[in-house]
Amino acid sequence: MHRFANPARFLRIARPATGWLLALGLLLIAAGVLGGLFVTPPDYLQGETVRILYIHVPTAWLGMSGWSGIAIASLFTIVWRHPLAGVAARAIAPVGALFAFLCLATGSIWGRPTWGTWWEWDGRLTSMLVLFFLYLGYIALAAADKERGPDGRVAAIFGLVGAVNLPIIHFSVKWWRTLHQGESIELTGSSxxxxxxxxxxxxxxxxxxxFGALVLIRMRTELAETKAEARLKRMVTQ
Amino acid sequence: MRAAAKHQRLVLVLLGLAALIGAVLLAMWGLADRAAYFRTPQDIAAGRVPAGEPIRLGGMVQAGSIARQPDGVSVAFVVTDGPASVPVRYRGIVPDLFKENSGVVAEGRLSPAGLFVADTILAKHDERYMPPQLGNQAAEVRTKDTVER
Structure with missing residues (x-):
């Protein structure tokens, strides 16, 4: 991993990867959305509202994966002091927050016609809302921590501690009786x-x-900002 | 020295995480009862639900139990989880997905006579998604696993 401690080496891979990921993502999303809107049949009970699942499930998955990414990056920050780990975590946070919010919004829109309510404080909905708030907290904390110094340890500890919410979200529908249905897709099969x-x-x-493309764009932006700031500082001192 | 410091940090982080996960598991275990979104007919049958207290009752709508009342705005039905069942009364508009053999969550109070008077009815969807032809066959063999969750 420390091969990538040098931003130049990281950028040599990140630059072309950004475009490819973006193109692949948009293409697959277009195909999936068209298929989900026009080709698949409606559900026997929910009717047409079932189609929101093609957006809701990916946003839920990425809202949670985003924090997994922050947690892994935090581990690299604390243990190995990897210089890019903090950049990666800060790049992920707003994107993860956006997807967590989209998950809550699409779920709410689906819940109104299906359950008969926009929002209920059950285990799954509440723990997902907590994840969204954790993201907001992380964004503020990481920004403040960056001002303080380059090691980013405070934000990293928060990133690791916040990860305990991930198994809670996942198992909420198993541990507690919830309004939200159980897992439809598991390793053993799908209902x-x-x-x-x-x-x-x-x-x-x-x-x-x-998601990957957005994170890479944000990482490249922060690296470019750091470079520009360093250059400005040199110009001032000369 | 560098490698040793890294090793020490890794061990510290892992110990910290283990302690944290342990604490959270304990808290979740303690919460299990309070965090349940609804009570079941079995809870009521076992006398664990005092009458007159606001609760949510969850279960399946028993087949053939939905009866529209003569006043035109009330509906009576039975919520069951297999071993136990509770009669429910509700005045208002039910959600589209409120059907017999389907999951339901009712908010309301248990009367001393054992009738559950609901103020709100929510339909509980299960984790199965299928096209209409398949769904109608499957509805015949509906299980009660929604209730167990």
Missing amino acids: VAPELLWPLPLTLVGFSAL
């Missing part, structure tokens, strides 16, 4: 009929690629 399921992998991979 979604195949003719309804197929656009989901497309949007899952598509939004993941888009």
